[in-house]
Amino acid sequence: MISPEAFDRQLSSLIPIISKWRLCVRLDLRQNTEIGVHCAYVHSNHPNLPDVTFEISIQFNPIYQEPFLTFRIWKTKCVDGFEKRELWFPSNLSTVLNTTFFQIGLDYMDQSSGEAWFQVHCCDTNDITGQENDKYLKRWFSVYLTLFDERIGTIFQDLA
Amino acid sequence: MSETQLKFCYPFISFIDISFFQELARLKLEVFKLDTELRSLYSTINCNHRDQSSQSGHLFLDSQSFDAEGSSKDVPLSGSLLNFNTLEDFRDFDKTKFLNEKARTLFEQGLKDPNHCIQFFMLSFADLKKYKFYHWICAPSFQMSDTSLLVNRNEFIRDVNKFDMLAGHLQNKWIGFLDKNENYLGDQWSVVNDASAIMIRDTSFAPQTPSAFAKNLITLVAHQRPKLETIRVYFIRNESDTSYWLRIQIKRHEGKDAAYLKTSGWERNVQNKLIPKLTDLNSLVNPTKLAEQSVDLNLKLMKWRIAPELDLDSIKSCRVLLLGAGTLGCYVARTALAWGVRKITFVDNSTVSLSNPVRQSLYKFDSHGKPKAAEAALALKEIAPMVDAAGYNLEIPMIGHPVRNEIAQHRDYDELVRLIKEHDAVFLLMDSRETRWLPTVLGYAENKTVINAALGFDSYLVMRHGTSNCNDTNMRLGCYFCNDVVAPSDSLRDRTLDQMCTVTRPGVALMASSQSVELLVSLLQHPLRANCTPDDVNVLGSIPHQIRGFLNEFKTLQLRTPAYVHCSACSSAVVDKLKTCGWDFVRQAMNNYKYVEDLSGLSEVQDLAEKAASSLVFTSDDEYEDDVM
Numbered sequence: 001m002i003s004p005e006a007f008d009r010q011l012s013s014l015i016p017i018i019s020k021w022r023l024c025v026r027l028d029l030r031q032n033t034e035i036g037v038h039c040a041y042v043h044s045n046h047p048n049l050p051d052v053t054f055e056i057s058i059q060f061n062p063i064y065q066e067p068f069l070t071f072r073i074w075k076t077k078c079v080d081g082f083e084k085r086e087l088w089f090p091s092n093l094s095t096v097l098n099t100t101f102f103q104i105g106l107d108y109m110d111q112s113s114g115e116a117w118f119q120v121h122c123c124d125t126n127d128i129t130g131q132e133n134d135k136y137l138k139r140w141f142s143v144y145l146t147l148f149d150e151r152i153g154t155i156f157q158d159l160a
Numbered sequence: 161m162s163e164t165q166l167k168f169c170y171p172f173i174s175f176i177d178i179s180f181f182q183e184l185a186r187l188k189l190e191v192f193k194l195d196t197e198l199r200s201l202y203s204t205i206n207c208n209h210r211d212q213s214s215q216s217g218h219l220f221l222d223s224q225s226f227d228a229e230g231s232s233k234d235v236p237l238s239g240s241l242l243n244f245n246t247l248e249d250f251r252d253f254d255k256t257k258f259l260n261e262k263a264r265t266l267f268e269q270g271l272k273d274p275n276h277c278i279q280f281f282m283l284s285f286a287d288l289k290k291y292k293f294y295h296w297i298c299a300p301s302f303q304m305s306d307t308s309l310l311v312n313r314n315e316f317i318r319d320v321n322k323f324d325m326l327a328g329h330l331q332n333k334w335i336g337f338l339d340k341n342e343n344y345l346g347d348q349w350s351v352v353n354d355a356s357a358i359m360i361r362d363t364s365f366a367p368q369t370p371s372a373f374a375k376n377l378i379t380l381v382a383h384q385r386p387k388l389e390t391i392r393v394y395f396i397r398n399e400s401d402t403s404y405w406l407r408i409q410i411k412r413h414e415g416k417d418a419a420y421l422k423t424s425g426w427e428r429n430v431q432n433k434l435i436p437k438l439t440d441l442n443s444l445v446n447p448t449k450l451a452e453q454s455v456d457l458n459l460k461l462m463k464w465r466i467a468p469e470l471d472l473d474s475i476k477s478c479r480v481l482l483l484g485a486g487t488l489g490c491y492v493a494r495t496a497l498a499w500g501v502r503k504i505t506f507v508d509n510s511t512v513s514l515s516n517p518v519r520q521s522l523y524k525f526d527s528h529g530k531p532k533a534a535e536a537a538l539a540l541k542e543i544a545p546m547v548d549a550a551g552y553n554l555e556i557p558m559i560g561h562p563v564r565n566e567i568a569q570h571r572d573y574d575e576l577v578r579l580i581k582e583h584d585a586v587f588l589l590m591d592s593r594e595t596r597w598l599p600t601v602l603g604y605a606e607n608k609t610v611i612n613a614a615l616g617f618d619s620y621l622v623m624r625h626g627t628s629n630c631n632d633t634n635m636r637l638g639c640y641f642c643n644d645v646v647a648p649s650d651s652l653r654d655r656t657l658d659q660m661c662t663v664t665r666p667g668v669a670l671m672a673s674s675q676s677v678e679l680l681v682s683l684l685q686h687p688l689r690a691n692c693t694p695d696d697v698n699v700l701g702s703i704p705h706q707i708r709g710f711l712n713e714f715k716t717l718q719l720r721t722p723a724y725v726h727c728s729a730c731s732s733a734v735v736d737k738l739k740t741c742g743w744d745f746v747r748q749a750m751n752n753y754k755y756v757e758d759l760s761g762l763s764e765v766q767d768l769a770e771k772a773a774s775s776l777v778f779t780s781d782d783e784y785e786d787d788v789m
Contacts (some may be wrong), residue, residue: 019208024208025175025214025218026175026220027219078435079438081435081436082294082435082436082437082438083429083435083436083438084437084438084439084440085437085439085440085545086439086440086441086442086443087443087444089443102296111183114448115444149302
């Protein structure tokens, strides 16, 4: 578990590192002061899936007191003279993502927009990430972003 | 080093967040409408980090890109959006001609200020019904047809610190001129003749390959200094150690033909193909949300040409209570739904009979035996899941119908009062006069908009009740009971089946229902709402007090009746008594309708009428005829 204050603090310090991720195309830090949530928002191109973009959102889950990862997948293909981008809901996520260690469901609905996202359930985050300390979020990133990139750990080597 | 042709890479990779399209959809509906003028866009190129596949920085567009106030530490870049009204217009648009025209414009702008020769343009078509967005971005770059740009020397910048300092002059600029000692001279043409070198902001990541924006700037420099043969150009990148300089030879070819601008600039996809893009957001939101947006879209289209001043929000936010979930209730609900009303509540105390579904559009054969109000609400939510629909199975206390179960009827009364308080407009859609009496009085007591619809065999009445806050009692509009000199009483006792049921031509209910809702919608468009007079008009036309329709002649009449001072429902004596005594007053009215006649003064009017009648001397028609004869 991680406190919201520690989450905010550690997230801020990790933003420059995540932005250097080889797959990261765009990263925004959005601050919602009303509910005290910071949200990192990353788009990436997967090297083995050139027609797929992952849109990732990371925010603080106040119930579990854990980082909360949601994502959706955009697929690009040429149709009728246009390069078409649309959401993709693959029936077997493991063909697209490294899902081995995670419980993932298409069951998160953004309350304000009504948009559907995949969520990585955070009920077992503590078991995966370990006890809180100053590097909790770094460890969390290095584990959970393997979902998209097995080599994510390399960007954190400087912090080891 | 041998001379090689200078190559350029595309100046950015566009990255369009879905919020950009969501904002475009909103602007198209509410601001642009059918206008196809160029609209300004404000963006940035992010050169701060690169992913493994990018050759240049990312041009980022999001919902803020329509707003000039947006700020960023990235490289600012202005653009323009040309949004088409149809997909055919988007497809058929002459994109080559457009690019040439815009390149020419940028060239001419650049002759005034070199920093103004760099811009991007976006073509788009927003299919708001299918929530698909067609788009294509171009960054016009140009070079004179009679000129070649050759590289005869290239090097990384060694004195990084010095160029970091010089790069400070490129804040919000694309070009800077340097003298022979590499001192900064300025960024305008006034210093170009003194310049020995230029520095250009470079958005490319490719090794020693500048972005195509540099082509525009070098072309302009060559144009301003026609004798210039070589020039040193420093390409300044965000990461100092990747900045470099090139010695560029400007080789002009003599020819018979006049030189012209060679242009390029449409963005290619990752396969390097020139192809427009389509972002399909149809599956982005859940179908409920999409349905809501589609319903709103149909209504908002009214504002494009036909009724720009139409206030849809006042309709959407209006909470509607339907008393009666029969034929009228079903059709009123459907019409209200079509107008975008989001909160609809039904009140009825009966169940669906086998004969109902053919006339009452919210019921099916399977609805037989189920409570009407709840069933109607359920059906409405099946039609439009975003609607906040509810059904209450309660009996409206009726004047002249003695109390049978006081606890239950008192509870129903309290529930009715609560519901009327919680809604903005109340529709009286019941099948007897006496059922309408209490909601009429409550409507005045709570100062609500009350719309009344009643059916005959081939005629109908639609009316809006006056309001209690009209100061001029002579101007106050009447209610359903204002023409009566007796209070309503039990009209159902000792009636045959055809007298008790609503026997009407089937089309009459649709006509009355639709006009009831249209009357409410017209009222909502007037700033005085229910207080407006029948003489007022608004964006939708007139706002009558009463509409009487006669299907046998296919004719409608607009009528106006003033409020009657002794009315059994809307007179101040009755309304005030309800306000002070509540259920006790209602109980007495139920047990004895004469109580209301006494209270309102109708009994006195009746007495006076009888006295007047008895004082008259009648002669028979025969006598009269005889007299005439």
